Amino acid sequence: MFICKDVVENIMDYIDSELDLETLKELEKHTGDCPECMAFVSTYRRMLEITGKLKDKPFVTPEIRNRLKILLESKLKPV
Amino acid sequence: MEIGFIKKLISVIATNDNEQITRISDDELIRRYTQTRDEASFDEIVNRYSDRIYGFALRITRNASDAEEVFQEVFLTLAKKLDMFRGESKFSSWLYRVTVNASYMYLRSQKKHENNISLENYSPYDEKGTLMGRIMYKDWSSRPDIIIFNKEALIIIEKAINELPESYRTVFHLSDIEGLSNEEVSEILEISIPAVKSRLHRARLFLRDKLSDYFHEWRK
Structure with a gap:
Protein backbone atom coordinates (compact mmCIF):
# COMPACT_ATOMS: atom_id res chain seq x y z
CA MET A 1 0.00 0.00 0.00
CA PHE A 2 1.27 3.45 -0.97
CA ILE A 3 2.23 6.04 1.63
CA CYS A 4 3.05 9.74 1.07
CA LYS A 5 6.75 8.93 0.70
CA ASP A 6 5.97 6.72 -2.31
CA VAL A 7 4.10 9.58 -4.00
CA VAL A 8 7.05 11.92 -3.45
CA GLU A 9 9.63 9.41 -4.66
CA ASN A 10 7.61 8.54 -7.78
CA ILE A 11 6.54 12.08 -8.66
CA MET A 12 9.00 12.54 -11.55
CA ASP A 13 7.92 9.39 -13.34
CA TYR A 14 4.28 10.24 -12.61
CA ILE A 15 4.62 13.70 -14.20
CA ASP A 16 6.47 12.18 -17.18
CA SER A 17 3.79 9.43 -17.54
CA GLU A 18 6.46 6.78 -17.07
CA LEU A 19 4.88 4.77 -14.25
CA ASP A 20 3.73 1.22 -14.85
CA LEU A 21 -0.03 0.78 -14.62
CA GLU A 22 -0.03 -0.86 -11.21
CA THR A 23 2.14 1.84 -9.60
CA LEU A 24 0.06 4.53 -11.29
CA LYS A 25 -3.16 3.10 -9.86
CA GLU A 26 -1.65 2.87 -6.36
CA LEU A 27 -0.37 6.43 -6.56
CA GLU A 28 -3.65 7.88 -7.79
CA LYS A 29 -5.61 5.92 -5.20
CA HIS A 30 -3.42 7.29 -2.41
CA THR A 31 -3.48 10.84 -3.82
CA GLY A 32 -7.27 10.70 -4.13
CA ASP A 33 -7.54 9.87 -0.43
CA CYS A 34 -4.74 12.11 0.84
CA PRO A 35 -5.25 15.90 0.59
CA GLU A 36 -1.60 16.48 1.58
CA CYS A 37 -0.40 14.47 -1.41
CA MET A 38 -2.98 16.11 -3.65
CA ALA A 39 -1.58 19.51 -2.63
CA PHE A 40 1.96 18.20 -3.11
CA VAL A 41 1.26 17.08 -6.70
CA SER A 42 -0.60 20.33 -7.57
CA THR A 43 2.13 22.60 -6.22
CA TYR A 44 4.82 20.45 -7.89
CA ARG A 45 3.09 20.89 -11.26
CA ARG A 46 2.72 24.65 -10.70
CA MET A 47 6.40 24.89 -9.77
CA LEU A 48 7.32 23.30 -13.11
CA GLU A 49 5.12 25.83 -14.91
CA ILE A 50 6.98 28.68 -13.20
CA THR A 51 10.48 27.34 -13.89
CA GLY A 52 9.42 26.72 -17.50
CA LYS A 53 8.98 30.49 -17.82
CA LEU A 54 12.70 30.98 -17.26
CA LYS A 55 13.55 29.44 -20.63
CA ASP A 56 14.73 31.70 -23.44
CA LYS A 57 15.51 34.56 -21.09
CA PRO A 58 17.74 37.04 -22.93
CA PHE A 59 21.09 37.67 -21.25
CA VAL A 60 23.49 39.00 -23.81
CA THR A 61 23.18 42.74 -24.23
CA PRO A 62 24.64 44.59 -27.25
CA GLU A 63 27.45 45.76 -24.91
CA ILE A 64 28.39 42.16 -23.97
CA ARG A 65 28.26 41.18 -27.63
CA ASN A 66 30.43 44.12 -28.59
CA ARG A 67 33.04 43.29 -25.95
CA LEU A 68 33.15 39.74 -27.36
CA LYS A 69 33.64 41.12 -30.87
CA ILE A 70 36.53 43.32 -29.73
CA LEU A 71 38.14 40.40 -27.88
CA LEU A 72 37.87 38.06 -30.86
CA GLU A 73 39.29 40.68 -33.22
CA SER A 74 42.27 41.29 -30.94
CA LYS A 75 42.99 37.60 -30.23
CA LEU A 76 42.44 36.28 -33.73
CA LYS A 77 44.27 39.02 -35.62
CA PRO A 78 46.54 37.45 -38.26
CA VAL A 79 50.21 37.87 -37.27
CA MET B 1 20.86 57.68 -59.60
CA GLU B 2 22.98 54.69 -60.58
CA ILE B 3 24.91 54.76 -57.28
CA GLY B 4 21.62 54.88 -55.36
CA PHE B 5 20.34 51.88 -57.27
CA ILE B 6 23.53 49.89 -56.63
CA LYS B 7 23.43 50.74 -52.90
CA LYS B 8 19.81 49.60 -52.73
CA LEU B 9 20.68 46.38 -54.58
CA ILE B 10 23.57 45.65 -52.19
CA SER B 11 21.29 46.26 -49.23
CA VAL B 12 18.62 43.89 -50.63
CA ILE B 13 21.27 41.19 -51.25
CA ALA B 14 22.66 41.64 -47.70
CA THR B 15 19.16 41.37 -46.20
CA ASN B 16 18.46 38.20 -48.19
CA ASP B 17 21.81 36.75 -47.05
CA ASN B 18 20.94 37.51 -43.40
CA GLU B 19 17.53 35.90 -43.79
CA GLN B 20 19.03 32.85 -45.43
CA ILE B 21 21.84 32.29 -42.95
CA THR B 22 19.35 31.92 -40.10
CA ARG B 23 17.92 28.89 -41.94
CA ILE B 24 21.25 27.10 -42.32
CA SER B 25 21.89 24.09 -40.07
CA ASP B 26 24.53 24.19 -37.34
CA ASP B 27 26.56 21.55 -39.17
CA GLU B 28 26.66 23.62 -42.35
CA LEU B 29 27.68 26.78 -40.46
CA ILE B 30 30.48 24.81 -38.79
CA ARG B 31 31.62 23.41 -42.13
CA ARG B 32 31.70 26.88 -43.69
CA TYR B 33 33.60 28.38 -40.78
CA THR B 34 36.16 25.60 -40.42
CA GLN B 35 36.83 25.45 -44.17
CA THR B 36 36.87 29.12 -45.14
CA ARG B 37 36.82 31.04 -41.81
CA ASP B 38 33.56 32.58 -42.98
CA GLU B 39 32.82 35.32 -40.44
CA ALA B 40 29.09 35.47 -41.17
CA SER B 41 28.77 31.77 -40.28
CA PHE B 42 30.63 32.28 -37.01
CA ASP B 43 28.45 35.32 -36.19
CA GLU B 44 25.35 33.21 -36.76
CA ILE B 45 26.65 30.55 -34.35
CA VAL B 46 27.19 33.31 -31.76
CA ASN B 47 23.66 34.62 -32.44
CA ARG B 48 22.15 31.20 -31.88
CA TYR B 49 24.01 30.21 -28.75
CA SER B 50 25.16 33.32 -26.91
CA ASP B 51 22.16 33.58 -24.54
CA ARG B 52 22.26 29.87 -23.74
CA ILE B 53 26.01 29.87 -23.10
CA TYR B 54 25.95 33.05 -21.03
CA GLY B 55 22.90 31.80 -19.08
CA PHE B 56 24.58 28.48 -18.31
CA ALA B 57 27.85 30.15 -17.30
CA LEU B 58 25.86 32.50 -15.06
CA ARG B 59 24.10 29.53 -13.49
CA ILE B 60 27.42 27.86 -12.67
CA THR B 61 29.34 30.95 -11.52
CA ARG B 62 26.38 32.95 -10.07
CA ASN B 63 28.21 36.15 -10.94
CA ALA B 64 27.65 38.31 -14.04
CA SER B 65 31.26 39.36 -14.44
CA ASP B 66 32.53 35.77 -14.06
CA ALA B 67 29.87 34.58 -16.50
CA GLU B 68 31.06 37.08 -19.09
CA GLU B 69 34.66 35.91 -18.70
CA VAL B 70 33.52 32.33 -19.31
CA PHE B 71 31.28 33.40 -22.19
CA GLN B 72 34.24 35.10 -23.89
CA GLU B 73 36.50 32.12 -23.28
CA VAL B 74 33.96 29.71 -24.80
CA PHE B 75 33.59 31.68 -28.02
CA LEU B 76 37.33 32.30 -28.24
CA THR B 77 37.88 28.54 -27.90
CA LEU B 78 35.21 28.00 -30.52
CA ALA B 79 36.80 30.43 -32.97
CA LYS B 80 40.17 28.72 -32.57
CA LYS B 81 39.16 25.09 -32.18
CA LEU B 82 35.82 24.56 -33.86
CA ASP B 83 37.48 21.97 -36.10
CA MET B 84 37.87 19.82 -32.96
CA PHE B 85 34.13 19.25 -33.03
CA ARG B 86 33.81 15.80 -34.59
CA GLY B 87 30.05 15.65 -34.82
CA GLU B 88 29.88 12.64 -32.49
CA SER B 89 27.33 14.44 -30.31
CA LYS B 90 24.91 17.28 -30.97
CA PHE B 91 26.75 20.57 -31.44
CA SER B 92 24.74 22.17 -28.62
CA SER B 93 25.77 19.35 -26.22
CA TRP B 94 29.42 19.78 -27.18
CA LEU B 95 29.13 23.55 -26.63
CA TYR B 96 27.57 23.10 -23.18
CA ARG B 97 30.43 20.71 -22.34
CA VAL B 98 32.96 23.37 -23.42
CA THR B 99 31.10 25.85 -21.18
CA VAL B 100 31.21 23.51 -18.16
CA ASN B 101 34.96 23.01 -18.60
CA ALA B 102 35.62 26.73 -19.12
CA SER B 103 33.53 27.60 -16.04
CA TYR B 104 35.31 25.12 -13.77
CA MET B 105 38.70 26.22 -15.07
CA TYR B 106 37.82 29.87 -14.52
CA LEU B 107 36.50 29.28 -10.99
CA ARG B 108 39.64 27.28 -10.14
CA SER B 109 41.87 30.07 -11.45
CA GLN B 110 40.00 32.56 -9.27
CA LYS B 111 40.15 30.16 -6.31
CA LYS B 112 36.37 30.35 -6.04
CA HIS B 113 35.54 27.03 -4.51
CA GLU B 114 31.97 26.06 -3.70
CA ASN B 115 31.24 23.44 -1.05
CA ASN B 116 29.06 20.90 -2.74
CA ILE B 117 26.49 19.90 -0.14
CA SER B 118 24.48 16.75 -0.81
CA LEU B 119 20.70 17.00 -0.98
CA GLU B 120 20.29 13.24 -1.30
CA ASN B 121 18.36 13.06 1.96
CA TYR B 122 16.28 16.15 1.23
CA SER B 123 12.59 15.30 1.36
CA PRO B 124 9.31 16.90 2.42
CA TYR B 125 8.00 13.87 4.38
CA ASP B 126 8.69 12.98 8.03
CA GLU B 127 10.55 9.93 9.38
CA LYS B 128 7.38 7.85 9.01
CA GLY B 129 7.13 8.79 5.34
CA THR B 130 4.03 10.95 5.74
CA LEU B 131 3.33 14.50 4.58
CA MET B 132 0.70 15.04 7.29
CA GLY B 133 0.50 18.70 8.30
CA ARG B 134 3.36 19.71 6.01
CA ILE B 135 1.95 20.66 2.60
Whole structure:
Protein backbone atom coordinates (compact mmCIF):
# COMPACT_ATOMS: atom_id res chain seq x y z
CA MET A 1 0.00 0.00 0.00
CA PHE A 2 1.27 3.45 -0.97
CA ILE A 3 2.23 6.04 1.63
CA CYS A 4 3.05 9.74 1.07
CA LYS A 5 6.75 8.93 0.70
CA ASP A 6 5.97 6.72 -2.31
CA VAL A 7 4.10 9.58 -4.00
CA VAL A 8 7.05 11.92 -3.45
CA GLU A 9 9.63 9.41 -4.66
CA ASN A 10 7.61 8.54 -7.78
CA ILE A 11 6.54 12.08 -8.66
CA MET A 12 9.00 12.54 -11.55
CA ASP A 13 7.92 9.39 -13.34
CA TYR A 14 4.28 10.24 -12.61
CA ILE A 15 4.62 13.70 -14.20
CA ASP A 16 6.47 12.18 -17.18
CA SER A 17 3.79 9.43 -17.54
CA GLU A 18 6.46 6.78 -17.07
CA LEU A 19 4.88 4.77 -14.25
CA ASP A 20 3.73 1.22 -14.85
CA LEU A 21 -0.03 0.78 -14.62
CA GLU A 22 -0.03 -0.86 -11.21
CA THR A 23 2.14 1.84 -9.60
CA LEU A 24 0.06 4.53 -11.29
CA LYS A 25 -3.16 3.10 -9.86
CA GLU A 26 -1.65 2.87 -6.36
CA LEU A 27 -0.37 6.43 -6.56
CA GLU A 28 -3.65 7.88 -7.79
CA LYS A 29 -5.61 5.92 -5.20
CA HIS A 30 -3.42 7.29 -2.41
CA THR A 31 -3.48 10.84 -3.82
CA GLY A 32 -7.27 10.70 -4.13
CA ASP A 33 -7.54 9.87 -0.43
CA CYS A 34 -4.74 12.11 0.84
CA PRO A 35 -5.25 15.90 0.59
CA GLU A 36 -1.60 16.48 1.58
CA CYS A 37 -0.40 14.47 -1.41
CA MET A 38 -2.98 16.11 -3.65
CA ALA A 39 -1.58 19.51 -2.63
CA PHE A 40 1.96 18.20 -3.11
CA VAL A 41 1.26 17.08 -6.70
CA SER A 42 -0.60 20.33 -7.57
CA THR A 43 2.13 22.60 -6.22
CA TYR A 44 4.82 20.45 -7.89
CA ARG A 45 3.09 20.89 -11.26
CA ARG A 46 2.72 24.65 -10.70
CA MET A 47 6.40 24.89 -9.77
CA LEU A 48 7.32 23.30 -13.11
CA GLU A 49 5.12 25.83 -14.91
CA ILE A 50 6.98 28.68 -13.20
CA THR A 51 10.48 27.34 -13.89
CA GLY A 52 9.42 26.72 -17.50
CA LYS A 53 8.98 30.49 -17.82
CA LEU A 54 12.70 30.98 -17.26
CA LYS A 55 13.55 29.44 -20.63
CA ASP A 56 14.73 31.70 -23.44
CA LYS A 57 15.51 34.56 -21.09
CA PRO A 58 17.74 37.04 -22.93
CA PHE A 59 21.09 37.67 -21.25
CA VAL A 60 23.49 39.00 -23.81
CA THR A 61 23.18 42.74 -24.23
CA PRO A 62 24.64 44.59 -27.25
CA GLU A 63 27.45 45.76 -24.91
CA ILE A 64 28.39 42.16 -23.97
CA ARG A 65 28.26 41.18 -27.63
CA ASN A 66 30.43 44.12 -28.59
CA ARG A 67 33.04 43.29 -25.95
CA LEU A 68 33.15 39.74 -27.36
CA LYS A 69 33.64 41.12 -30.87
CA ILE A 70 36.53 43.32 -29.73
CA LEU A 71 38.14 40.40 -27.88
CA LEU A 72 37.87 38.06 -30.86
CA GLU A 73 39.29 40.68 -33.22
CA SER A 74 42.27 41.29 -30.94
CA LYS A 75 42.99 37.60 -30.23
CA LEU A 76 42.44 36.28 -33.73
CA LYS A 77 44.27 39.02 -35.62
CA PRO A 78 46.54 37.45 -38.26
CA VAL A 79 50.21 37.87 -37.27
CA MET B 1 20.86 57.68 -59.60
CA GLU B 2 22.98 54.69 -60.58
CA ILE B 3 24.91 54.76 -57.28
CA GLY B 4 21.62 54.88 -55.36
CA PHE B 5 20.34 51.88 -57.27
CA ILE B 6 23.53 49.89 -56.63
CA LYS B 7 23.43 50.74 -52.90
CA LYS B 8 19.81 49.60 -52.73
CA LEU B 9 20.68 46.38 -54.58
CA ILE B 10 23.57 45.65 -52.19
CA SER B 11 21.29 46.26 -49.23
CA VAL B 12 18.62 43.89 -50.63
CA ILE B 13 21.27 41.19 -51.25
CA ALA B 14 22.66 41.64 -47.70
CA THR B 15 19.16 41.37 -46.20
CA ASN B 16 18.46 38.20 -48.19
CA ASP B 17 21.81 36.75 -47.05
CA ASN B 18 20.94 37.51 -43.40
CA GLU B 19 17.53 35.90 -43.79
CA GLN B 20 19.03 32.85 -45.43
CA ILE B 21 21.84 32.29 -42.95
CA THR B 22 19.35 31.92 -40.10
CA ARG B 23 17.92 28.89 -41.94
CA ILE B 24 21.25 27.10 -42.32
CA SER B 25 21.89 24.09 -40.07
CA ASP B 26 24.53 24.19 -37.34
CA ASP B 27 26.56 21.55 -39.17
CA GLU B 28 26.66 23.62 -42.35
CA LEU B 29 27.68 26.78 -40.46
CA ILE B 30 30.48 24.81 -38.79
CA ARG B 31 31.62 23.41 -42.13
CA ARG B 32 31.70 26.88 -43.69
CA TYR B 33 33.60 28.38 -40.78
CA THR B 34 36.16 25.60 -40.42
CA GLN B 35 36.83 25.45 -44.17
CA THR B 36 36.87 29.12 -45.14
CA ARG B 37 36.82 31.04 -41.81
CA ASP B 38 33.56 32.58 -42.98
CA GLU B 39 32.82 35.32 -40.44
CA ALA B 40 29.09 35.47 -41.17
CA SER B 41 28.77 31.77 -40.28
CA PHE B 42 30.63 32.28 -37.01
CA ASP B 43 28.45 35.32 -36.19
CA GLU B 44 25.35 33.21 -36.76
CA ILE B 45 26.65 30.55 -34.35
CA VAL B 46 27.19 33.31 -31.76
CA ASN B 47 23.66 34.62 -32.44
CA ARG B 48 22.15 31.20 -31.88
CA TYR B 49 24.01 30.21 -28.75
CA SER B 50 25.16 33.32 -26.91
CA ASP B 51 22.16 33.58 -24.54
CA ARG B 52 22.26 29.87 -23.74
CA ILE B 53 26.01 29.87 -23.10
CA TYR B 54 25.95 33.05 -21.03
CA GLY B 55 22.90 31.80 -19.08
CA PHE B 56 24.58 28.48 -18.31
CA ALA B 57 27.85 30.15 -17.30
CA LEU B 58 25.86 32.50 -15.06
CA ARG B 59 24.10 29.53 -13.49
CA ILE B 60 27.42 27.86 -12.67
CA THR B 61 29.34 30.95 -11.52
CA ARG B 62 26.38 32.95 -10.07
CA ASN B 63 28.21 36.15 -10.94
CA ALA B 64 27.65 38.31 -14.04
CA SER B 65 31.26 39.36 -14.44
CA ASP B 66 32.53 35.77 -14.06
CA ALA B 67 29.87 34.58 -16.50
CA GLU B 68 31.06 37.08 -19.09
CA GLU B 69 34.66 35.91 -18.70
CA VAL B 70 33.52 32.33 -19.31
CA PHE B 71 31.28 33.40 -22.19
CA GLN B 72 34.24 35.10 -23.89
CA GLU B 73 36.50 32.12 -23.28
CA VAL B 74 33.96 29.71 -24.80
CA PHE B 75 33.59 31.68 -28.02
CA LEU B 76 37.33 32.30 -28.24
CA THR B 77 37.88 28.54 -27.90
CA LEU B 78 35.21 28.00 -30.52
CA ALA B 79 36.80 30.43 -32.97
CA LYS B 80 40.17 28.72 -32.57
CA LYS B 81 39.16 25.09 -32.18
CA LEU B 82 35.82 24.56 -33.86
CA ASP B 83 37.48 21.97 -36.10
CA MET B 84 37.87 19.82 -32.96
CA PHE B 85 34.13 19.25 -33.03
CA ARG B 86 33.81 15.80 -34.59
CA GLY B 87 30.05 15.65 -34.82
CA GLU B 88 29.88 12.64 -32.49
CA SER B 89 27.33 14.44 -30.31
CA LYS B 90 24.91 17.28 -30.97
CA PHE B 91 26.75 20.57 -31.44
CA SER B 92 24.74 22.17 -28.62
CA SER B 93 25.77 19.35 -26.22
CA TRP B 94 29.42 19.78 -27.18
CA LEU B 95 29.13 23.55 -26.63
CA TYR B 96 27.57 23.10 -23.18
CA ARG B 97 30.43 20.71 -22.34
CA VAL B 98 32.96 23.37 -23.42
CA THR B 99 31.10 25.85 -21.18
CA VAL B 100 31.21 23.51 -18.16
CA ASN B 101 34.96 23.01 -18.60
CA ALA B 102 35.62 26.73 -19.12
CA SER B 103 33.53 27.60 -16.04
CA TYR B 104 35.31 25.12 -13.77
CA MET B 105 38.70 26.22 -15.07
CA TYR B 106 37.82 29.87 -14.52
CA LEU B 107 36.50 29.28 -10.99
CA ARG B 108 39.64 27.28 -10.14
CA SER B 109 41.87 30.07 -11.45
CA GLN B 110 40.00 32.56 -9.27
CA LYS B 111 40.15 30.16 -6.31
CA LYS B 112 36.37 30.35 -6.04
CA HIS B 113 35.54 27.03 -4.51
CA GLU B 114 31.97 26.06 -3.70
CA ASN B 115 31.24 23.44 -1.05
CA ASN B 116 29.06 20.90 -2.74
CA ILE B 117 26.49 19.90 -0.14
CA SER B 118 24.48 16.75 -0.81
CA LEU B 119 20.70 17.00 -0.98
CA GLU B 120 20.29 13.24 -1.30
CA ASN B 121 18.36 13.06 1.96
CA TYR B 122 16.28 16.15 1.23
CA SER B 123 12.59 15.30 1.36
CA PRO B 124 9.31 16.90 2.42
CA TYR B 125 8.00 13.87 4.38
CA ASP B 126 8.69 12.98 8.03
CA GLU B 127 10.55 9.93 9.38
CA LYS B 128 7.38 7.85 9.01
CA GLY B 129 7.13 8.79 5.34
CA THR B 130 4.03 10.95 5.74
CA LEU B 131 3.33 14.50 4.58
CA MET B 132 0.70 15.04 7.29
CA GLY B 133 0.50 18.70 8.30
CA ARG B 134 3.36 19.71 6.01
CA ILE B 135 1.95 20.66 2.60
CA MET B 136 -1.73 21.54 2.52
CA TYR B 137 -1.62 24.58 4.79
CA LYS B 138 0.78 26.18 2.31
CA ASP B 139 -1.06 25.05 -0.86
CA TRP B 140 -0.69 27.84 -3.40
CA SER B 141 -1.54 25.87 -6.54
CA SER B 142 -4.93 27.48 -7.09
CA ARG B 143 -3.60 31.04 -6.96
CA PRO B 144 -4.35 33.00 -10.13
CA ASP B 145 -1.65 33.12 -12.81
CA ILE B 146 -1.24 36.86 -12.33
CA ILE B 147 0.10 36.17 -8.82
CA ILE B 148 2.01 32.99 -9.62
CA PHE B 149 3.83 34.37 -12.64
CA ASN B 150 4.56 37.82 -11.25
CA LYS B 151 8.03 39.31 -11.55
CA GLU B 152 8.78 38.86 -7.86
CA ALA B 153 7.95 35.13 -8.00
CA LEU B 154 10.37 34.72 -10.91
CA ILE B 155 13.06 36.57 -8.91
CA ILE B 156 12.37 34.27 -5.94
CA ILE B 157 12.69 31.15 -8.05
CA GLU B 158 15.93 32.42 -9.63
CA LYS B 159 17.29 33.06 -6.15
CA ALA B 160 16.16 29.64 -4.96
CA ILE B 161 17.82 27.92 -7.95
CA ASN B 162 21.05 29.72 -7.09
CA GLU B 163 20.79 28.38 -3.53
CA LEU B 164 21.01 24.84 -4.86
CA PRO B 165 24.44 23.20 -4.56
CA GLU B 166 26.32 23.41 -7.87
CA SER B 167 25.89 19.78 -8.91
CA TYR B 168 22.10 20.08 -8.54
CA ARG B 169 21.97 23.58 -10.03
CA THR B 170 23.61 22.56 -13.29
CA VAL B 171 21.38 19.50 -13.70
CA PHE B 172 18.26 21.53 -12.96
CA HIS B 173 19.29 24.28 -15.37
CA LEU B 174 19.98 21.94 -18.28
CA SER B 175 16.93 19.74 -17.64
CA ASP B 176 14.15 22.07 -16.59
CA ILE B 177 15.21 25.41 -17.98
CA GLU B 178 16.97 24.37 -21.18
CA GLY B 179 14.68 21.36 -21.61
CA LEU B 180 17.42 18.84 -22.45
CA SER B 181 16.85 15.09 -22.18
CA ASN B 182 18.36 13.03 -19.35
CA GLU B 183 20.71 11.47 -21.91
CA GLU B 184 21.98 14.86 -23.09
CA VAL B 185 22.46 16.14 -19.52
CA SER B 186 24.30 12.93 -18.64
CA GLU B 187 26.62 13.38 -21.62
CA ILE B 188 27.28 17.08 -20.96
CA LEU B 189 28.00 16.69 -17.24
CA GLU B 190 29.63 13.27 -17.59
CA ILE B 191 27.44 11.67 -14.93
CA SER B 192 25.15 8.64 -15.14
CA ILE B 193 21.48 8.94 -16.11
CA PRO B 194 20.35 7.73 -12.62
CA ALA B 195 22.51 10.51 -11.13
CA VAL B 196 20.84 13.08 -13.42
CA LYS B 197 17.37 11.88 -12.37
CA SER B 198 18.25 11.76 -8.70
CA ARG B 199 19.74 15.28 -8.65
CA LEU B 200 16.83 16.69 -10.64
CA HIS B 201 14.36 15.07 -8.25
CA ARG B 202 16.00 16.56 -5.14
CA ALA B 203 16.42 19.96 -6.82
CA ARG B 204 12.72 20.08 -7.68
CA LEU B 205 11.69 19.10 -4.14
CA PHE B 206 13.90 21.87 -2.77
CA LEU B 207 12.47 24.46 -5.18
CA ARG B 208 8.84 23.43 -4.55
CA ASP B 209 9.45 23.99 -0.84
CA LYS B 210 11.04 27.39 -1.45
CA LEU B 211 8.10 28.52 -3.57
CA SER B 212 5.63 27.25 -0.96
CA ASP B 213 7.39 29.31 1.70
CA TYR B 214 7.34 32.36 -0.54
CA PHE B 215 3.65 32.18 -1.45
CA HIS B 216 2.73 31.34 2.14
CA GLU B 217 4.59 34.42 3.41
CA TRP B 218 3.13 36.54 0.63
CA ARG B 219 -0.43 35.80 1.83
CA LYS B 220 0.26 37.12 5.32
